[in-house]
Amino acid sequence: TMDPPVEDLELTSLIGSSPDHQDLGGNGLEPPSIPSRLSRTSYRVPRSLSRNNNNHHHGAPSSSKFAMVQKYMDKTTLSNKVMVLAMLAMIVGMLVIVTSDVETSIEQEAVETVVVVHHDNDSDVSASAAAAAADSSSSSSTSIESTFSTTEFNGFSKIIGFHEPSFENIYGANYYFKPKGAGYPLAPTGGVHPIYMIDNPKDENGNELTPPVDYDDYEISPYTDVRLKMTPEEREKEQSYWYGKLQLIRNEYGYWKFKDSYPFKNKGKSRPVVDWAAIAAKTTSGNPLHGEISKEDFPKESWQTDTDYITNFITEAKALLHRVREGIYAEYGWATSSLTSEQIDQRNVFLGVHIASEMDGIGPDKGVAWIYKDSFDALVKKLLNAMMTNDHFFVTLGGHSAAAGHGNNFFQSYMMQFHDVMEPVFDRLGMVLVTANLAQGGMGTLQAVLAGVDVYGEKDFMVWDSSMTEKGPLQDVFGRMMLLSGHRVPILFDIGGGKGFMDALRKEVGAHVGGITSGNPHLKETESLEQAATLPHALQHLFCKGGVPTCGQTQFKYNASCWTDRVDVETPPTAQNKGYGGQAKWHPGNRSHQLIGRRMTLLFLRALDEAMNIWLKATVSEGSPLDGKYWHLAEEENKIRDALKSGNATATPCGELMKLTPRVCNTPMRGGTEWTPRYRGDESSIRQLLKPSPSGYIPSKVGEQVYGGREARIPQLRIPIGEVDVAMIARSLPQRNRSRKRSLSTSGISAGAASAEAKRGGHHWYSRISSTSSMLRNETNHRILGRRLADDSGAIVPGEGWEVQGGNIGYCDGTSNSVCARDKSSICLMTGHNDGRGTLDGDALSGWVVFNLKDVTQGLFLARMESWFPMESNKRTEGWTAINNGKRTRHRHLKAPPPPKPADYRVEVAVNGVITKSLNETEFNDLCVEPGYNLIICTLWDDEERAVKNEKEDVELAFRMAGGGRKAIMGITHVYYA
Numbered sequence: 022t023m024d025p026p027v028e029d030l031e032l033t034s035l036i037g038s039s040p041d042h043q044d045l046g047g048n049g050l051e052p053p054s055i056p057s058r059l060s061r062t063s064y065r066v067p068r069s070l071s072r073n074n075n076n077h078h079h080g081a082p083s084s085s086k087f088a089m090v091q092k093y094m095d096k097t098t099l100s101n102k103v104m105v106l107a108m109l110a111m112i113v114g115m116l117v118i119v120t121s122d123v124e125t126s127i128e129q130e131a132v133e134t135v136v137v138v139h140h141d142n143d144s145d146v147s148a149s150a151a152a153a154a155a156d157s158s159s160s161s162s163t164s165i166e167s168t169f170s171t172t173e174f175n176g177f178s179k180i181i182g183f184h185e186p187s188f189e190n191i192y193g194a195n196y197y198f199k200p201k202g203a204g205y206p207l208a209p210t211g212g213v214h215p216i217y218m219i220d221n222p223k224d225e226n227g228n229e230l231t232p233p234v235d236y237d238d239y240e241i242s243p244y245t246d247v248r249l250k251m252t253p254e255e256r257e258k259e260q261s262y263w264y265g266k267l268q269l270i271r272n273e274y275g276y277w278k279f280k281d282s283y284p285f286k287n288k289g290k291s292r293p294v295v296d297w298a299a300i301a302a303k304t305t306s307g308n309p310l311h312g313e314i315s316k317e318d319f320p321k322e323s324w325q326t327d328t329d330y331i332t333n334f335i336t337e338a339k340a341l342l343h344r345v346r347e348g349i350y351a352e353y354g355w356a357t358s359s360l361t362s363e364q365i366d367q368r369n370v371f372l373g374v375h376i377a378s379e380m381d382g383i384g385p386d387k388g389v390a391w392i393y394k395d396s397f398d399a400l401v402k403k404l405l406n407a408m409m410t411n412d413h414f415f416v417t418l419g420g421h422s423a424a425a426g427h428g429n430n431f432f433q434s435y436m437m438q439f440h441d442v443m444e445p446v447f448d449r450l451g452m453v454l455v456t457a458n459l460a461q462g463g464m465g466t467l468q469a470v471l472a473g474v475d476v477y478g479e480k481d482f483m484v485w486d487s488s489m490t491e492k493g494p495l496q497d498v499f500g501r502m503m504l505l506s507g508h509r510v511p512i513l514f515d516i517g518g519g520k521g522f523m524d525a526l527r528k529e530v531g532a533h534v535g536g537i538t539s540g541n542p543h544l545k546e547t548e549s550l551e552q553a554a555t556l557p558h559a560l561q562h563l564f565c566k567g568g569v570p571t572c573g574q575t576q577f578k579y580n581a582s583c584w585t586d587r588v589d590v591e592t593p594p595t596a597q598n599k600g601y602g603g604q605a606k607w608h609p610g611n612r613s614h615q616l617i618g619r620r621m622t623l624l625f626l627r628a629l630d631e632a633m634n635i636w637l638k639a640t641v642s643e644g645s646p647l648d649g650k651y652w653h654l655a656e657e658e659n660k661i662r663d664a665l666k667s668g669n670a671t672a673t674p675c676g677e678l679m680k681l682t683p684r685v686c687n688t689p690m691r692g693g694t695e696w697t698p699r700y701r702g703d704e705s706s707i708r709q710l711l712k713p714s715p716s717g718y719i720p721s722k723v724g725e726q727v728y729g730g731r732e733a734r735i736p737q738l739r740i741p742i743g744e745v746d747v748a749m750i751a752r753s754l755p756q757r758n759r760s761r762k763r764s765l766s767t768s769g770i771s772a773g774a775a776s777a778e779a780k781r782g783g784h785h786w787y788s789r790i791s792s793t794s795s796m797l798r799n800e801t802n803h804r805i806l807g808r809r810l811a812d813d814s815g816a817i818v819p820g821e822g823w824e825v826q827g828g829n830i831g832y833c834d835g836t837s838n839s840v841c842a843r844d845k846s847s848i849c850l851m852t853g854h855n856d857g858r859g860t861l862d863g864d865a866l867s868g869w870v871v872f873n874l875k876d877v878t879q880g881l882f883l884a885r886m887e888s889w890f891p892m893e894s895n896k897r898t899e900g901w902t903a904i905n906n907g908k909r910t911r912h913r914h915l916k917a918p919p920p921p922k923p924a925d926y927r928v929e930v931a932v933n934g935v936i937t938k939s940l941n942e943t944e945f946n947d948l949c950v951e952p953g954y955n956l957i958i959c960t961l962w963d964d965e966e967r968a969v970k971n972e973k974e975d976v977e978l979a980f981r982m983a984g985g986g987r988k989a990i991m992g993i994t995h996v997y998y999a
Contacts, residue, residue: 820868828859
């Protein structure tokens with residue numbers, strides 16, 4: 022495709038600064054000099070075009086058209102200038118469309134590439150593919166599209182490579198198709214996890230569908246999503262503007278263009294990869310998830326052993342990090358091109374990361390984030406580890422409603438803002454970023470954190486933001502549980518109010534900690550409505566000068582929406598909220614969330630940059646692959662975890678809070694919950710731990726979602742015309758060589774395809790996610806089958822009177838791929854939020870609820886219980902007069918105050934078929950603690966002798982109420998065991 026003229030691109034730039042990464046000199050160590058950008062407020066000619074600049078790769082334009090437009094831009098008003106620029110960008114886009122079949126040389130060098138497909142048998146590609154690659158490489162000038170190895174799978178073009186872009190659209194998480202051997206096998210390996218493709222899109226008859234749009238096309242605007250109700254003219258206009266914007270970003274900032282010549286030099290053969298399965302089989306010590314192998318374990322010619330590959334990769338990686346950082350600077354009014362040398366130094370402090378051996382304050386003069394030196398080094402090592410093994414990197418949040426993003430759409434929350442920018446960066450660097458916002462409104466973190474890895478999942482970087490709902494010992498519980506659970510020991514990161522407990526854990530066990538700084542990091546303030554309109558969009562009404570009220574006013578603070586017109590849902594079943602709930606004064610607005618996300622992003626960019634410096638220096642001095650001393654983690658992380666396990670739990674704040682079972686505080690816990698969000702969706706529910714009744718009954722959460730697929734982008738999320746789009750800068754890729762036209766209209770889509778489109782979700786190849794066992798991973802299926810084949814001949818038989826009430830339907834894992842809470846009763850279908858509360862309810866007629874607990878070593882079982890439900894509110898036992906028997910009706914009793922339990926009420930607990938406890942109400946209450954608001958946690962099993970043995974055993978633990986009939990009701994929301 023033809024590039025628009027250089028002078029047009031320079032003149033009509035709608036983005037910020039103009040870092041040029043083309044002249045890095047091959048060392049990748051220092052960023053290049055940055056020519057001045059086209060000023061957002063004055064729209065003057067960039068100084069790089071009016072003076073000599075040896076670092077800039079374009080000559081000064083001389084056309085009369087350039088001069089005429091510039092003369093006009095100097096005289097016209099700001100609003101007209103923006104309009105003219107937008108029109109010019111759309112003209113650029115139209116030129117791209119018109120010339121979409123014209124192949125033009127973009128790079129002035131031969132490109133060595135080949136179509137490479139990694140089959141399960143690791144066979145070579147066909148001779149025709151190799152011949153095509155040879156023909157391509159023989160040309161002295163090649164389309165940039167050939168920089169990437171591509172092939173067709175069922176009509177979908179997939180990009181293959183360790184450090185080449187994954188199968189993706191311009192927005193949202195990628196759907197990964199990395200080569201065989203990429204990523205350690207104990208990381209999520211497909212199945213129900215939503216960042217992976219599960220199956221091909223099919224119609225109702227099981228036939229594969231041809232997608233109505235290019236799902237892998239990063240050049241399609243998400244705001245032309247076929248599900249959005251738009252006219253063809255509106256789509257074409259939007260897409261034209263989008264093309265122009267992409268071209269401007271490529272020209273001003275550059276794009277990712279790393280390539281590997283190995284397949285070309287080896288007749289299309291794939292690079293050798295590490296046999297991780299063999300490595301895992303021989304691992305007997307350390308932390309196997311980190312894939313810590315010696316230099317000798319990397320096969321010859323694997324990418325980790327290729328010095329040329331690594332140095333080229335690091336050069337391109339540093340250019341990527343540099344342009345994303347420059348985009349953020351420009352977004353917040355600190356564009357390098359508009360600053361003096363002195364101002365650049367100031368900016369680098371104000372928007373930098375404060376790294377110190379000890380912290381003496383975390384105000385705005387300390388940068389956007391703080392972290393201890395040894396903790397920063399640990400973050401760098403974690404990133405190097407993930408890059409060396411092409412592994413996942415988990416960034417997870419636990420917190421309250423403000424952290425969840427209430428008052429805003431889910432994708433406006435700071436975790437999703439972080440992910441939107443950093444996910445493509447991690448992808449280009451060979452990693453899989455999994456970002457999960459697991460915050461819950463109205464609560465803190467304790468109810469979830471006690472379930473450890475089964476609710477929070479794996480985590481490399483654990484964010485805490487719950488200061489409004491958790492103080493003192495509650496914070497300590499969070500830190501200990503997160504350091505203890507899972508394979509990985511995370512860095513703890515504070516958003517505010519948690520530095521004290523993190524510092525205490527640092528002193529006690531050597532935990533690695535950091536956080537964001539407080540206050541305004543020297544960004545321009547809003548002084549009036551008129552002045553706000555002259556600020557970059559990201560700064561408008563973010564920080565207000567004394568007496569200016571707009572920063573707290575809803576119309577300036579929020580821009581969330583519950584609904585936008587769609588073609589796949591003509592009329593929502595329930596009228597949608599014309600406003601938006603949760604916009605309380607204590608909840609931050611979308612700009613505040615974005616700034617927190619950018620603070621985290623700048624920290625990671627700094628750490629990745631340091632990782633590249635270390636890697637390059639070691640490569641030059643020591644060769645390849647990188648020595649384990651730079652990226653092995655197990656020894657250091659085991660020291661932290663061992664210190665926690667061996668400590669005196671009773672003497673800790675956690676131990677004082679959990680006084681009935683203080684050993685919980687130095688035990689890695691597991692569990693399940695009916696609340697969302699939760700790791701792995703329904704796999705982390707209580708229901709997945711239950712043993713079926715003799716008839717096969719297990720309580721289920723059923724319901725139909727109004728529509729499926731990843732959420733379409735609502736118009737409120739689009740970056741305004743004329744503003745810096747950092748996520749697009751991060752995703753910047755070469756212009757595509759198009760051999761066929763794309764339809765942006767929905768008129769030619771068949772009914773079946775339109776239906777599948779709604780289920781898949783817009784521009785993504787979305788696999789329909791189900792909560793049924795058929796969609797679970799193999800190991801989960803085996804576990805379910807094992808329970809159903811268990812011996813039910815004993816007295817402890819699962820009852821059929823338990824049910825799940827409340828909670829969300831869908832896949833609610835807190836990631837950008839969640840498909841959650843779109844039931845027919847929703848008044849805000851497109852909110853995207855995941856937090857919901859379900860309860861496993863039963864009464865004295867429900868019978869036993871039996872939990873199958875795998876690999877128990879510590880003899881612990883606790884549960885968060887809700888005993889305040891109204892009498893006879895368990896719908897499952899309506900009409901019953903005896904246990905597991907009776908006729909069901911639909912009568913409900915709501916909002917009745919919970920009366921005292923009946924006189925004959927008892928609670929019974931059984932372990933492996935033997936009743937171990939039979940308690941009246943007072944005796945049962947003595948087993949419970951109330952560590953915080955709306956938290957009653959009861960210890961149902963505490964076998965310290967089993968803990969001394971420390972031997973793995975599968976255990977059946979059963980619970981029931983006896984006596985009181987339907988008046989004796991209990992709800993269980995979380996269970997915890999070890």
